[in-house]
Amino acid sequence: MTVFVELPLDIAGESEPLMARILAPQKRDEATGWVCRFEVGAPFDYSLDVNGESSMQALALALKGLSSVLYGSSLYEEGRLGHHGVFGGYLGLPAASAFQDVAPYPF
């Protein structure tokens, strides 16, 4: 699968960036619809396949999922996750509705 978009994030006290990626949506083989995977590198080591009826929906939902994982992480809560050296604020992608109280960066 091809990496579609990528976002390097900073972790306080770590030299290596945390890589968050969304892979290109792919048509599902076994059923109708599309699937789009997002991945978050170490220390999360997390990935999720998100289904959508169109490639656009799969991509949009994957972005929401990625946003939830990042803004909902304990690293973000502790103010240790950042973007361009600014920690605990905007991470370079909008925050899902459930996180507006802690990350007021709506879609």
Place this chain on the structure above:
Amino acid sequence: MTDMQSARMHAPETMAQFVARRNREVGDRERAYAEGNARWSASTLSGVNYRAPTTMGVVALGSMPAQQVAQQRPRQPSVGLAQRPFPTVAKSAVDTAGVHDCVSCHGRVRPPFPGIPGFPFPSPSREPPITRDGPKDPPSRRRRETPKQCDIQFERDTDVCNRQPNSAAKAQCQSSAMERLQWCIRKKGEVGWPELFTHPSGPRR
């Protein structure tokens, strides 16, 4: 009674010799166990296992890291670094390298059975099994950033959505499944809210 006395009389060793031999055997077993236990603790506390980035990096006593096991297998066609996927939530270490260890979910566990190659120490029954971290042990599990139950709920929701009767219902259901994942993460693992959208004629679970 006569038979027992006869058996004792014809036994190859005296009772004193028997007791001495048993004591030696027990001593040997306990020494081997203590040595194995120390090696296990050292590998866990000093870094190898405690700092293992994934379950694949956990080293069982007398064994080798799963990465090395994987390396010894026939090589897979290589993919570019950018295309190499991270471990997926659904793929277990067992599937990947045949290594049965779930430290990241269940904490440090005793290696399964004595007598298996690679697990040289016996298990004296009077020792408590090592099934959990003690109060003074550092945590042996990696921090999980997303509650497991949220992933499970999302997986089930996706399954329900895929069985909806038409594309419009599937689309709305998938959007609703993501909404539930968001809230589950936000509420630190509280599942079941909001309700999953399903078509009146489609499956609800």
